[in-house]
Amino acid sequence: MNATDQEHLHDTRGQSGLNRRMRTALLMVALIGGFYLLREHWSHVAGNWVYLLLLACPLMHLLHGHGRHGALPDNRPDKEA
Template sequence: MSEHLHEHTPMTGRAKVAWIVFAVIAAFYLLTEHRAHLLGALPFLLLLACPLMHLFMHGGHRDHSHGPPDKGTDK
């Protein structure tokens, strides 16, 4: 049984430009047609950002001590 190895050639410059143009057009239509949905979800996204910022900016409240670390104890 022989295996055929298919080499994938990178896209040519024209194909890359075509995909970029397609992506820009698709993004434009998504933003213009669904602007009301996006703006309607904005307050909920702001509320969701609060607990996420609390977790990531406070480090999850792992250590409440504000003094220097104890050098005599191994954790």
């Protein structure tokens, strides 16, 4: 590996750290904004919590990670090796 390759690797690590910081900052701003939005509109949310719970079901189905199906080993005791 020559000096140019090492400089390139160092530069990409620096950009990755900046991206991580930016994502963390944006996540914190979104959480704080969501808190204040929820606080201001609590009466509307509290009146419709059943519908929000029903809305959470399809969202959890979509976001739970379909790529892991079959990744875990089958360790059932009734199967013979």
